[in-house]
Amino acid sequence: MTDNTRVSRRNLVTGALLASTALVPAAALAQKAAPGGATSGKASGKLWTAEYWAQKPSGADAVKLNMFRKRATAPKAGEKPLPVLFLIHGSSNSSRTSFDLATPGHGEYSVMNVFANWGYDVWTMDHENYGRSTHRDSTNSDIASGAEDIKAGMQVIVKETGAQKAHIFGESSGAIRAGLYASMEPQHVDRLVLGAFTYKGDNSPTLAERGKQLEFYKTHNRRLRDRTMIRSIFTRDKPGTSDAALGDILADEELKFGDQTPTGTYLDMTSKLPLVDPKKVLCPVQLIRGEYDGIATMADLMDFFNQLPNGDRQFAVLPGMAHSVVFGINRQVYWHSMHGFLSQPKGTAS
Secondary structure (H helix, E strand, O other), rough: OHHHHHHHHHHHHOOOOOOOOOOOOOOOOOOOOOOOOOOOOOOOOEEEEEEEEEEEEEEEEEEEEEEEEOOOOOOOOOOOOOOOEEEEEEOOOHHHHHHOOOOOOOOOOOHHHHHHHOOOOEEEEEOOOOOOOOOOOOOOOHHHHHHHHHHHHHHHHHHOOOOOOEEEEOOOOHHHHHHHHHHOHHHEEEEEEEEEEOOOOOOOHHHHHHHHHHHHHHHHEEEEEEEHHHOOOOOOOOOEEEEEOOOHHHHHHHHHHEEEEHHHHHHHHHHHHOOOOOHHHOOEEEEEEOOOOOOOOOHHHHHHHHOOOOOEEEEEEOOOOOOOOOOEOHHHHHHHHHHHHHHHHHOOOO
């Protein structure tokens, strides 16, 4: 048996494709928290929430990064830390619209609500130039900058929770940010989930289309992100895999921060891939890909998966899903898949 055959057979076991719909959505919908600088916690529906600020050095100026936290109950002195889940947003939208969007009449879409109700201490953060965080016209918020943002955010999480490690989930360019961070500070990463991740971007129809604007990305730090663009997120890969009404709900919230968003991740993904070395990602990893994802191909992701050094790894392909698994009609499958990976018992080393 050749080495390649051994690797292939091992991958078929450890990378089994996951598909399940047997999941009851979280019952409680937490109310949306108002923006502000207060760090004190408060009850929000049945969940406890708090807001924090991380700080990232940048020459003479400090960049302030807005963080938001949800858990089932208020933290108490001396208690054992809950498992921490840190959610990393993608290129076009900020953290709370990505992971804590209220969608009355359309079901539960808040990843923060779902996992807080399952017993996690859930955090998210606006990257520089997104949402409530510091905006600077001189920067484009590329992947490297995003990894530094996560580093600053983790310092707050460690201080506030007492936990030295967090589970991290990133979607799309957020997954690339999260993967890069995991290679930088492995001591702070428990389990890593990369949703809609892109490795080299080979044969990607979406990236090929974006590449036509490469010169623009090189010379501009902002691109248009209007209502039409936000709506396209839900129809780009395969109409019907998401509720199209969410486009306007998301746009109503996100456009409060303006119709421009950074170009850095688009520049990186169309001209600088790969940005994450799989051999340097030492923690357990789960790759999650929607069946109809138009950015990362199966071959691209399997190439990354095959090089991961940790035998504790999974590759989940979710049926009826496109690029954004967070906003898919079958999002319960994503919740179930990630929760199963994060709560997996530790095996005995052989």
